[in-house]
Amino acid sequence: xxxxxxxxxxxxxxxxxxxxxxxxxxxxxxxxxxxxxxxxxxxxxxxxxxxxxxxxxxxxxxxxxxxxxxxxxxxxxxxxxxxxxxxxxxxxxxxxxxxxxxxxxxxxxxxxxxxxxxxxxxxxxxxxxxxxxxxxxxxxxxxxxxxxxxxxxxxxxxxxxxxxxxxxxxxxxxxxxxxxxxxxxxxxxxxxxxxxxxxxxxxxxxxxxxxxxxxxxxxxxxxxxxxxxxxxxxxxxxx
Amino acid sequence: xxxxxxxxxxxxxxxxxxxxxxxxxxxxxxxxxxxxxxxxxxxxxxxxxxxxxxxxxxxxxxxxxxxxxxxxxxxxxxxxxxxxxxxxxxxxxxxxxxxxxxxxxxxxxxxxxxxxxxxxxxxxxxxxxxxxxxxxxxxxxxxxxxxxxxxxxxxxxxxxxxxxxxxxxxxxxxxxxxxxxxxxxxxxxxxxxxxxxxxxxxxxxxxxxxxxxxxxxxxxxxxxxxxxxxxxxxxxxxxxxxxxxxxxxxxxxxxxxxxxxxxxxxxxxxxxxxxxxxxxxxxxxxxxxxxxxxxxxxxxxxxxxxxxxxxxxxxxxxx
Ligand SMILES: Nc1ncnc2c1ncn2[C@@H]1O[C@H](COP(=O)(O)OP(=O)(O)OP(=O)(O)O)[C@@H](O)[C@H]1O
Ligand SMILES: [Mg+2]
Numbered sequence: 352x353x354x355x356x357x358x359x360x361x362x363x364x365x366x367x368x369x370x371x372x373x374x375x376x377x378x379x380x381x382x383x384x385x386x387x388x389x390x391x392x393x394x395x396x397x398x399x400x401x402x403x404x405x406x407x408x409x410x411x412x413x414x415x416x417x418x419x420x421x422x423x424x425x426x427x428x429x430x431x432x433x434x435x436x437x438x439x440x441x442x443x444x445x446x447x448x449x450x451x452x453x454x455x456x457x458x459x460x461x462x463x464x465x466x467x468x469x470x471x472x473x474x475x476x477x478x479x480x481x482x483x484x485x486x487x488x489x490x491x492x493x494x495x496x497x498x499x500x501x502x503x504x505x506x507x508x509x510x511x512x513x514x515x516x517x518x519x520x521x522x523x524x525x526x527x528x529x530x531x532x533x534x535x536x537x538x539x540x541x542x543x544x545x546x547x548x549x550x551x552x553x554x555x556x557x558x559x560x561x562x563x564x565x566x567x568x569x570x571x572x573x574x575x576x577x578x579x580x581x582x583x584x585x586x587x588x589x590x
Numbered sequence: 591x592x593x594x595x596x597x598x599x600x601x602x603x604x605x606x607x608x609x610x611x612x613x614x615x616x617x618x619x620x621x622x623x624x625x626x627x628x629x630x631x632x633x634x635x636x637x638x639x640x641x642x643x644x645x646x647x648x649x650x651x652x653x654x655x656x657x658x659x660x661x662x663x664x665x666x667x668x669x670x671x672x673x674x675x676x677x678x679x680x681x682x683x684x685x686x687x688x689x690x691x692x693x694x695x696x697x698x699x700x701x702x703x704x705x706x707x708x709x710x711x712x713x714x715x716x717x718x719x720x721x722x723x724x725x726x727x728x729x730x731x732x733x734x735x736x737x738x739x740x741x742x743x744x745x746x747x748x749x750x751x752x753x754x755x756x757x758x759x760x761x762x763x764x765x766x767x768x769x770x771x772x773x774x775x776x777x778x779x780x781x782x783x784x785x786x787x788x789x790x791x792x793x794x795x796x797x798x799x800x801x802x803x804x805x806x807x808x809x810x811x812x813x814x815x816x817x818x819x820x821x822x823x824x825x826x827x828x829x830x831x832x833x834x835x836x837x838x839x840x841x842x843x844x845x846x847x848x849x850x851x852x853x854x855x856x857x858x859x860x861x862x863x864x865x866x867x868x869x870x871x872x873x874x875x876x877x878x879x880x881x882x883x884x885x886x887x888x889x890x891x892x893x894x895x896x897x898x899x900x901x902x903x904x905x906x907x908x909x
Contacts, residue, residue, distance in 0.1 A: 432779075444771060
């Protein structure tokens with residue numbers, strides 16, 4: 352059985368079918384990209400994986416265990432962490448305290464949580480901002496904080512939702528480096544991203560969706576040259 | 591080190607204070623301040639740190655007070671046993687309320703608490719055979735000197751402060767504040783939010799009940815309209831905390847001292863107009879010092895430290 356697998360997952364919001372029978376899987380330490388035009392259901396898939404929304408149908412497995420009915424906090428405790436596309440900093444806490452809040456998942460000791468949080472802030476290039484209140488951060492730093500906080504829970508699978516959106520080219524390069532570093536440390540990643548540069552620089556496999564349905568999945572070059580994918584992104588007459 | 595010295599000084603002052611102010615009237619004011627400081631600190635743990643605003647802490651205060659009163663009234667047991675039983679009764683009531691409301695999003699908890707306080711008030715007014723109804727319960731206190739009550743109230747406040755202080759410095763505190771700041775983010779960081787809201791609620795209800803039981807023993811008279819009062823207990827606790835500083839350790843105590851002292855001054859100097867004038871003053875403070883007195887001072891201190899250490903890079907701002 353795969354390290355992580357979603358099997359024919361479906362999500363309806365009232366009459367709207369946001370996700371329809373999507374399936375994919377990944378192996379330990381693997382990085383895959385999840386792409387699709389705006390509103391195609393990428394964020395919804397993340398919200399299903401960590402059970403912010405209950406599935407309408409389908410199954411999700413992590414390390415051989417079915418997880419789709421577990422509460423969100425348990426899914427994190429099992430080793431799946433996520434970032435939010437619309438960042439959710441704990442505003443009136445310092446950057447360090449934000450990351451410590453996550454680090455307390457695996458230790459009850461404040462000094463251990465602080466030590467772990469400092470390590471992660473160093474790793475994510477946020478160490479100089481550690482004493483700032485999170486609400487004072489720039490958008491680039493908020494995106495970094497999302498990643499740092501997710502890492503603080505020591506995940507085996509990390510879900511990154513457009514962590515490069517709104518970054519300038521230099522910051523985007525940095526973000527790619529950080530993602531590569533995370534991947535080298537053995538953490539599996541699912542990346543949702545509109546910047547193809549980020550996807551192509553990191554992913555071993557791509558899943559492309561539109562209107563909540565899979566278009567195709569497989570090797571990155573093949574997926575992005577797939578006529579249906581080009582059509583979904585650029586409109587009919589380019590295909 | 592500096593902190594330890596400050597704490598010791600505060601403790602010594604607190605212990606010596608009633609030896610300086612010997613008039614029963616002055617000692618009564620000091621005791622009242624300590625009661626409100628204990629209540630405010632307990633409310634702050636839940637409302638300030640964990641962000642679960644309760645408009646009905648009078649429910650727990652009244653239950654504590656009535657537990658002590660009813661022990662004396664019906665069972666001829668010393669109302670001092672209320673100090674043991676009262677907080678337990680309050681905590682017991684808080685469990686189902688928390689289990690039901692904390693699963694839900696939105697203002698359910700605030701509204702449920704508002705209702706709870708009023709329900710208890712009405713039940714205790716109407717259940718005359720058990721509670722004596724609106725007539726209330728009077729006891730004859732064994733101790734009539736103020737001094738012992740002062741030290742008990744001080745112990746009560748100390749307990750409230752210590753529990754809050756220990757909790758907020760640990761994982762609990764980080765979790766409480768995370769839940770307040772963003773419940774979704776907290777859940778996704780592995781924090782069982784429902785459970786941790788309850789962990790803030792239980793000690794808060796416990797201390798509020800304990801303070802209610804002490805109040806009964808000290809004042810020796812209670813009736814439902816006093817101890818279950820929405821305006822004079824539930825809302826007043828919130829005002830005390832807002833005045834001093836929400837989510838600051840010492841804020842509620844500072845708020846209580848200022849609130850009680852000012853309201854005494856206003857009452858003795860102005861008579862009937864005092865309520866209005868005092869209300870306006872409290873509104874002004876809350877408008878112009880949105881973080882409360884301790885909160886604003888804390889902000890100033892941090893800003894000064896940051897300037898001294900040169901810009902954003904300053905480390906170790908938090909003590
Ligand atoms: N909580 C919700 N209630 C109702 N509809 C929703 C909800 N969340 C998402 N949707 C709908 O589901 C569809 C998919 O949205 P989703 O946010 O998953 O898209 P996305 O692929 O992440 O888009 P983007 O690239 O813009 O972030 C959209 O039509 C959206 O309006
Ligand atoms: Mg999205």
